[in-house]
Amino acid sequence: MATATGTTHRYPASAARGVPLATRLSRLGWDGVRYALLLLYALLCLYPFLWMLSTSLRSTAGVFSAGLSLWVDDPQWQNYAEIWTEANVPRAAVNTVLITTVCMGAIILTTSMAAYALTRSRFPGRQVIMVCLLATFLVPGEMLIIPTFYVNRSLHLIGDWRSLGAVILVMTAGAQVFNIYLLMSHFQGVPSEIYDSAAIDGAGYFETYRRIAFPLIRPALATVALLTFMGIWNAFLVPLVYLSQQPAYQTLTIALIQYSKRFQTLYHVMAAGAVIALVPVIVVFIFLQRYFIRGLTEGAMKG
């Protein structure tokens, strides 16, 4: 800040460059350049999705000759029917929704409780917990994939529906630190007078959390819910480890990847599956994009 204001004096006063009309014209020109760049960027971002959508409607022969075109003459809706049955999409969708919902609930509950207790109370051992949480920032989850697998095996969480439990536990555990830090910064904004008056009214520690603190930070909890939804729905590595050998308990992503390994050239059917897997997140994003962006930015600022 200080350097910036100091250095502005270095430049000689050459403000009188150009008459107003020329300035206005050049501004118009610059706006044109800006819009051109933005349109190019928007096209690059959107085109792959639109291309995916049109690929998903092509015929077995047409898919290889379409090239860059987005137009589909004879939409083949049966591609969706084919992926629906071949990759067991209904089952995978139920599994994905189940994992996402349970993780969202578990993460919101556990991280908000811990963040509340760590913010409100100064109990012996608090500092130890804080240091441990901070240290986990330095340990990449990928490094613990192998030992965590064997931990789950000893807990009898490998095989059939129990693998779903392993996925939920591993991902819930992995989401703790980031969200606790995010929520702690919000609990810190709650004035202690509110807790004091709740205590005078006879509300207990847990009661105060449930009835007062939790509702007060609802916007932050919505952020956690949204980021969790996105992260768990899109998760690949953890479900791959635990579910790739459990055909009936796969998520959409894993079912789709495994389908692609079996039918390597049925790109139009794969594209239909990709559309099915992507649409829920895209729809939620379009409606709540402001909160997505705010949440992610806030997370980065806190981190």
Place this chain on the structure above:
Amino acid sequence: MATTAVSAPLAAGQRRGRASSLRPHLPAYLMCAPTVLMFLVFMAFPIVFVLYTSLLNWDGITSIFDARWVGFDNYQTLVRDATWWTAVRNTVLYAVLKLAIELPIALLIALILGAKLRGATVFRTIGFLPVVTSIAVVSLAFTFFFSPLGGAFNTLLINLGAIDAPIAFLGERRYAFWTVTGVAVWHDLGINMVFFLAALQTVSRDLYEAADLDGATAWSKFREITLPAIRPMTAVIVMLSLAGSLKVFDHFAVMTGGGPGFSTTTMVLYMFRYTSFGGGGLAGTQTIPNIGYGSTVAIGLGLIVFAAVLLQQWIARWQEGR
């Protein structure tokens, strides 16, 4: 501060006094219990366990109690393992490339969007769209996009006259790594754009107005006001991007599976090579069940991520002190 105030009399007190002074905190302990339990089971114990298994010759299938203790043999193998270093080189190159490509473009788009243009929100939403989508699923579509069999990208290049015959962009050593990196840049650019946009909003308007009065050019305003103001956020972006890139797995696993050969293998992919789980989902990956060595690879990965974080912190501090 408050903790020390509470714990000082505790240390002086007797055992009974300690127990009774913990009781009022019981609800707080209970509320931290799930987190602490998960930390112990899925974080603390696995760290000890991976250190232990890295000293064993264990295939992960037979009982761990029958595994042979080999001391630091796995580490000696790792240091001399040329393929491991290929994986390290690929991963580090990927991390550096992503930063070098993404930062300038993301900043440029953020600067344009920050200039209060009409429709900026729409462009911001579109630019952010790839970020929220699953990169594993998107990679599946890009596998066909870059395919030599009627893939759109080859058609484009042939139509432009840039190439005569289709190229297997994901199947040839010369192109595969760059193609996957390109897809990753496409997917992640939006998040850095949004980070920069947030940083730009914190820059004081007064500074620009003062500079205007002094007749500063746009470039000098950018260099003397904007860049210093967004430096803290840039440090955060670099840290997040580096930490993410060094753990890269999804799109390499889906698009190339580390191939051809080991030309696109990453540290995490290489770790998976020595496990029996998950292999079913990877393209053309032959797995060798050797949990002992896989654990050593995992620790190598952890050390490199740790070193990168330290290096980045050190550079950031050095820049601030300058």
